[in-house]
Amino acid sequence: MNKVKELPGEAIVTATQSPSIGHSVTAYIERVRGGDMGALPAVLGLLVLCTVFAIARPAFLTAINVANLFTQGAAVTVIAMGLVFVLLLGEIDLSAGFASGVCAAVLAVTLTNMGLPWYVCVGAAILTGIVIGTVLGTLVAKVGIPSFVVTLAAFLAFQGLVLVLVDEGTNISIRDPVIIAVANKNLPVWLGWALFAACVAGYAALQLIRAGRRAKRGLVADPFSLIAARVGALAIIGGVVVYVLNLERSRNPAISSLMGVPIVVPVILVLLVVWTFVLRRTAFGRHIYAVGGNAEASRRAGISVDRIRISAFVICSAMAAVGGIVAASRASSVDPNTGGSSVLLYAVGAAVIGGTSLFGGKGRVLDAILGGAVVAVIENGMGLMGYGASVKYLVTGFVLLLAAGVDALARKRAAAAGLR
Amino acid sequence: MTPLLEVRGIDKSFGPVQVLHNVTFSAYPGEVTALVGDNGAGKSTLVKCIGGIYPIDGGDILFDGKPVQVHGPRDAGELGIEIVYQDLALCDNLDIVQNMFLGRERRSGLVLDEASMEELATQTLDGLSVRTVKSIRQQVSSLSGGQRQTVAIAKAVLWNSKVVILDEPTAALGVAQTAQVLELVRRLADTGLAVVLISHNLNDVFAVSDQIAALYLGKMAAQVRTADVTHAQVVELITSGRSGDLGIAQ
Numbered sequence: 271m272n273k274v275k276e277l278p279g280e281a282i283v284t285a286t287q288s289p290s291i292g293h294s295v296t297a298y299i300e301r302v303r304g305g306d307m308g309a310l311p312a313v314l315g316l317l318v319l320c321t322v323f324a325i326a327r328p329a330f331l332t333a334i335n336v337a338n339l340f341t342q343g344a345a346v347t348v349i350a351m352g353l354v355f356v357l358l359l360g361e362i363d364l365s366a367g368f369a370s371g372v373c374a375a376v377l378a379v380t381l382t383n384m385g386l387p388w389y390v391c392v393g394a395a396i397l398t399g400i401v402i403g404t405v406l407g408t409l410v411a412k413v414g415i416p417s418f419v420v421t422l423a424a425f426l427a428f429q430g431l432v433l434v435l436v437d438e439g440t441n442i443s444i445r446d447p448v449i450i451a452v453a454n455k456n457l458p459v460w461l462g463w464a465l466f467a468a469c470v471a472g473y474a475a476l477q478l479i480r481a482g483r484r485a486k487r488g489l490v491a492d493p494f495s496l497i498a499a500r501v502g503a504l505a506i507i508g509g510v511v512v513y514v515l516n517l518e519r520s521r522n523p524a525i526s527s528l529m530g531v532p533i534v535v536p537v538i539l540v541l542l543v544v545w546t547f548v549l550r551r552t553a554f555g556r557h558i559y560a561v562g563g564n565a566e567a568s569r570r571a572g573i574s575v576d577r578i579r580i581s582a583f584v585i586c587s588a589m590a591a592v593g594g595i596v597a598a599s600r601a602s603s604v605d606p607n608t609g610g611s612s613v614l615l616y617a618v619g620a621a622v623i624g625g626t627s628l629f630g631g632k633g634r635v636l637d638a639i640l641g642g643a644v645v646a647v648i649e650n651g652m653g654l655m656g657y658g659a660s661v662k663y664l665v666t667g668f669v670l671l672l673a674a675g676v677d678a679l680a681r682k683r684a685a686a687a688g689l690r
Numbered sequence: 691m692t693p694l695l696e697v698r699g700i701d702k703s704f705g706p707v708q709v710l711h712n713v714t715f716s717a718y719p720g721e722v723t724a725l726v727g728d729n730g731a732g733k734s735t736l737v738k739c740i741g742g743i744y745p746i747d748g749g750d751i752l753f754d755g756k757p758v759q760v761h762g763p764r765d766a767g768e769l770g771i772e773i774v775y776q777d778l779a780l781c782d783n784l785d786i787v788q789n790m791f792l793g794r795e796r797r798s799g800l801v802l803d804e805a806s807m808e809e810l811a812t813q814t815l816d817g818l819s820v821r822t823v824k825s826i827r828q829q830v831s832s833l834s835g836g837q838r839q840t841v842a843i844a845k846a847v848l849w850n851s852k853v854v855i856l857d858e859p860t861a862a863l864g865v866a867q868t869a870q871v872l873e874l875v876r877r878l879a880d881t882g883l884a885v886v887l888i889s890h891n892l893n894d895v896f897a898v899s900d901q902i903a904a905l906y907l908g909k910m911a912a913q914v915r916t917a918d919v920t921h922a923q924v925v926e927l928i929t930s931g932r933s934g935d936l937g938i939a940q
Contacts, residue, residue: 487805490827551802553795556784560792563781570779571793572764631783684831 323651343646345597350620350638352589360630361417368428370594371609375435378604399591407583453600456530562630700749727905772846836867906931
């Protein structure tokens with residue numbers, strides 16, 4: 271700190287007392303009007319879609335279907351969480367879908383054909399993702415090929431690579447109980463509730479400690495009422511979800527009981543917490559936002575822009591590997607189409623629908639989950655309504671376009687409001 | 691008084707084009723030294739040489755009387771030389787605190803130390819008597835041009851800097867905002883920093899500077915005390931490199 275003389279003049283920040291909850295709500299409305307909508311479209315869309323499907327097909331809200339929703343959307347959501355990092359830089363990874371296919375194939379080959387233990391195979395699959403991400407990121411950052419072209423080329427090449435790995439179109443089945451469990455088994459009922467309690471308590475504690483620390487230093491802190499509202503909302507939403515997932519969903523409970531939170535849910539939660547921490551609380555995450563906002567400013571601030579770019583692609587491809595493992599687990603097999611067809615567009619759609627900007631610099635990992643939920647609900651609901659693949663593709667394509675349109679218009683609006 | 695920053699006989703060429711010829715320039719603590727010159731006179735090149743962005747072909751850079759090597763922006767920053775570029779180099783999607791600490795975030799362990807960064811940013815802005823920003827947690831995209839310039843300058847003085855170089859800080863600003871920024875420039879010098887102000891606008895230069903250095907076609911025409919020259923003389927120095935017995939010998 272410089273020895274700056276204290277000169278007369280009003281202090282820059284006079285409001286050290288906490289703003290009221292009403293103030294926070296007004297500020298949020300202001301932001302939305304100014305074009306910074308965040309996750310609002312995804313949340314509203316989710317509510318509308320769920321209501322429509324629940325009315326049209328009562329089967330939509332049954333316990334078994336809700337559990338299905340989670341396992342159906344899991345792979346795409348995980349891939350979308352990784353894509354957020356690349357999108358934050360204003361880049362794109364079109365190869366994430368087939369990268370997940372390649373990693374799933376590596377998993378299947380090492381697990382089934384070579385008979386290695388599951389943790390070695392998972393490690394091999396994720397390592398494959400890291401290598402893929404390093405190559406893609408280096409080509410984009412160091413060689414300077416636009417990410418669109420690099421990953422489009424990889425999109426084609428990886429299709430071939432999957433074919434090579436699974437021996438020209440055969441299907442490798444997976445029988446390892448641990449891998450199968452990820453997308454097909456559930457937590458015991460008590461563990462689901464314990465996890466729920468731990469999440470709510472942990473979130474509340476984090477918020478309170480943070481507010482307490484800030485208040486002690488005389489900085490603007492979130493008011494207690496706002497924290498209580500957030501924690502309450504989490505408790506209600508989480509509680510309802512865990513309750514529904516803990517209902518008996520077997521047709522014949524006497525023969526086999528089927529209840530509990532699918533194991534993939536805590537997997538996604540852990541990934542969410544880890545990546546949110548990285549993005550929001552570490553210098554690395556701050557630099558990702560900075561490079562996405564203004565790469566030249568970041569370079570001048572001494573941030574290694576190339577390193578950040580490569581890391582983002584590595585994270586994206588590694589998450590694609592995790593997504594591939596989840597997909598392989600759900601299908602109990604890997605074939606040349608794993609990670610293919612609509613997986614990539616659904617993942618990009620999930621990230622964008624959730625509120626991650628295609629222009630870079632704006633987005634959260636949570637967005638991918640909200641968007642992934644929207645995509646899963648459309649896919650699942652349309653299926654229940656009896657529409658075929660044609661209508662599903664049309665509707666999902668339209669929703670992706672709508673989300674990208676909302677993003678572009680919000681940006682324009684923000685520019686008009688002087689917010690960008 | 692020894693100059694805090696002194697360059698002696700700097701030469702700089704880009705390929706066959708020699709942009710700086712034997713340029714000598716000094717900046718003193720507690721003073722605003724204006725660097726003036728026509729388009730293409732070499733002002734920005736000189737600043738980028740000082741800031742370590744361009745390597746110099748010949749000559750010396752002295753800091754506090756001692757010769758130093760500046761091989762990159764990092765070296766300049768470590769010496770205490772901060773440059774506020776014309777295009778500000780702020781990230782629109784980050785807030786004021788995040789921008790001020792960009793690339794040099796404070797951490798406790800692995801985690802960013804937001805509270806201490808916010809405190810320090812507030813102190814710095816208070817110290818500069820900045821009173822036009824609503825909250826230091828607002829995004830830079832929501833700030834006016836003058837406010838952005840203020841944030842960029844505050845970012846530069848946050849780092850124990852001793853020399854602050856401002857590249858055309860008022861070029862894109864309205865009348866009131868220009869006055870605000872010039873006032874800030876003057877205050878910076880009054881706190882003991884050596885301030886170098888690059889400007890096209892002679893009214894601004896005469897309003898705040900203690901010394902004027904005029905570049906003409908890559909040569910230093912003259913560095914004089916502002917009180918000793920008139921507006922017309924400075925214009926002559928800028929346009930022809932000479933004014934009476936001042937300037938380059940013919």
